[in-house]
Amino acid sequence: MDIKNEQSMEQAILETAERIFLEKGFALTSTTEIAREVGCNQALVHYYFRTKDNLFNTIFEQKFKMFFELVFNLEKLEELSFLDKLKHIIESHFDMVRSNSKLPLLIITEFSRRPEQLNILKEKLQAIPERLFEKLNAELDAEIVAGRIRPISLMDLIMTTVSLNISLFLLMPIAGEIISLNEIQRQFVVEHRREEHVTLILNSLRP
Amino acid sequence: MDIKNEQSMEQAILETAERIFLEKGFALTSTTEIAREVGCNQALVHYYFRTKDNLFNTIFEQKFKMFFELVFNLEKLEELSFLDKLKHIIESHFDMVRSNSKLPLLIITEFSRRPEQLNILKEKLQAIPERLFEKLNAELDAEIVAGRIRPISLMDLIMTTVSLNISLFLLMPIAGEIISLNEIQRQFVVEHRREEHVTLILNSLRP
DNA sequence: TATATATTTAATAGAGTTATTAATTGAATG
DNA sequence: CATTCAATTAATAACTCTATTAAATATATA
Structure with a gap:
């Protein structure tokens, strides 16, 4: 939510994803949840990283x-x-x-x-x-x-x-x-x- | 499959579930997969243990x-x-x-x-x-x-x-x-x- | 300003999951 | 043999999740 101007959306997604992945592991983390916590649309996660696997591997x-x-x-x-x-x-x-x-x-x-x-x-x-x-x-x-x-x-x-x-x-x-x-x-x-x-x-x- | 006469179905489900849970953890294991490996219908898993949580906790x-x-x-x-x-x-x-x-x-x-x-x-x-x-x-x-x-x-x-x-x-x-x-x-x-x-x-x- | 490009969203297909229900089959017992 | 109860299955409701698509909005560029 409104982090958008402080840092790039892509970065916000990365950081939030990292936090949730570390907390719950790959299987229990959904791109839907990441998007919700970042405050963006779920499709945006896939726009930047295409797949959940990709996102996870990057991190x-x-x-x-x-x-x-x-x-x-x-x-x-x-x-x-x-x-x-x-x-x-x-x-x-x-x-x-x-x-x-x-x-x-x-x-x-x-x-x-x-x-x-x-x-x-x-x-x-x-x-x-x-x-x-x-x-x-x-x-x-x-x-x-x-x-x-x-x-x-x-x-x-x-x-x-x-x-x-x-x-x-x-x-x-x-x-x-x-x-x-x-x-x-x-x-x-x-x-x-x-x-x-x-x-x-x-x-x-x-x- | 055809373990049925050697041991009870319930026991077979328990043992198979144990093996798969140990291998893949709770989240990545589905009752569908357990049933497939046991060779029974998926509903049977729920018949004996009602919920996946129950089954897991028992084990x-x-x-x-x-x-x-x-x-x-x-x-x-x-x-x-x-x-x-x-x-x-x-x-x-x-x-x-x-x-x-x-x-x-x-x-x-x-x-x-x-x-x-x-x-x-x-x-x-x-x-x-x-x-x-x-x-x-x-x-x-x-x-x-x-x-x-x-x-x-x-x-x-x-x-x-x-x-x-x-x-x-x-x-x-x-x-x-x-x-x-x-x-x-x-x-x-x-x-x-x-x-x-x-x-x-x-x-x-x-x- | 007009146009191209990048970002973001809404909508949804398609797959898989859990759990329930009703019907079917099997076994046991009187 | 008929009846009862247990075991098993087929079907499916209700979700959730990933990934894609097309449309909308914002940004940059000429």
């Missing part, structure tokens, strides 16, 4: 890439020790998931229910991490050889980090409801887990 | 309870040390998630998208864990006081265990596709992570 690919690029944005950590670097990675990843807390579920559900999506993004993703991985991998190996860290693969470290960070936000709505936490208590748990994830992982690396 | 509640009861089925661990007990819990939980690998996603999506469900199950769930928690909690505290384990709450331990175990199966389909793992390689990763989760958690508990 999804953009978010998905953003998500992964943020994860692997590890510049300016040169001077840190491996463990400090790792601490920083865990915390940045945590913060990034926290500020996009509905995205992991969307990625997981849409991929497991419409797997064709994967092929589109496969090659785009395979490119990103390689350089960074090699660098970190070398450092990790050096620490292991020096006996300062137990033998472990970088892949395991990444899986652990990602698992802990995303699960917190996947489980929080359910667990918080079951054990009746209010908003402040939930934020407290989130803050506490942010520290715990670092402690847990770093502690576990001791030989 | 969902049963699975949900089963899931949680399995998790907290910790009898016959009396003679073990705390760490051995913990190892056993992590591994049992892992095995249970592995053999119900599509259930966590269903629980998470249906709860975050149709939260009314939660209230139905809230009190049923609050009852279960208390006894077990108190026992384990006491043992954990004893270990901490004795200086054999770093200070940590049982809640944190449980969250970590659940997070790691369910995330593996949530992420595997995506990650496995992106880095192109075949079925055997995936099983290998799963086996490896089963050990890693135990190592990781037990290691991290050292003071």
Whole structure:
């Protein structure tokens, strides 16, 4: 409603669609609802994006890439020790998931229910991490050889980090409801887990 | 089709519905499809369960309870040390998630998208864990006081265990596709992570 | 201003969904 | 065997959703 002059209709549709898709997923979101919330005719959604699939993919690919690029944005950590670097990675990843807390579920559900999506993004993703991985991998190996860290693969470290960070936000709505936490208590748990994830992982690396 | 004599139609509908709901979630599953796969008329699904919601809730509640009861089925661990007990819990939980690998996603999506469900199950769930928690909690505290384990709450331990175990199966389909793992390689990763989760958690508990 | 182009809307076809109803078939029992 | 009740089906009402089309309106351009 009357956003028209502030920003383009196309943009308004994109933003509203993103919000609703993140909230309800692809299947439960209708172009009719998007139009209603934007305050425009339903046909306009199809005028700009032709199909609901198109609209979804536009948003999804953009978010998905953003998500992964943020994860692997590890510049300016040169001077840190491996463990400090790792601490920083865990915390940045945590913060990034926290500020996009509905995205992991969307990625997981849409991929497991419409797997064709994967092929589109496969090659785009395979490119990103390689350089960074090699660098970190070398450092990790050096620490292991020096006996300062137990033998472990970088892949395991990444899986652990990602698992802990995303699960917190996947489980929080359910667990918080079951054990009746209010908003402040939930934020407290989130803050506490942010520290715990670092402690847990770093502690576990001791030989 | 022609399952009719081997088991009741009602049962066949339940089982087929369960399979399809687990695969595609509530929204993407239609009673028409369930009937088609069972090999019966679509009205029959409604004859036995009246509404799609009813059918789903019947299945969902049963699975949900089963899931949680399995998790907290910790009898016959009396003679073990705390760490051995913990190892056993992590591994049992892992095995249970592995053999119900599509259930966590269903629980998470249906709860975050149709939260009314939660209230139905809230009190049923609050009852279960208390006894077990108190026992384990006491043992954990004893270990901490004795200086054999770093200070940590049982809640944190449980969250970590659940997070790691369910995330593996949530992420595997995506990650496995992106880095192109075949079925055997995936099983290998799963086996490896089963050990890693135990190592990781037990290691991290050292003071 | 006249004309072309882009944006927006109303209307609707066509497909699919849930749920109900009435009719049909099957099984069981007196 | 006839009757009763349960199981099953065919038909369909009432929706909702996506996508398209043609008409209306706004904007830009010459």
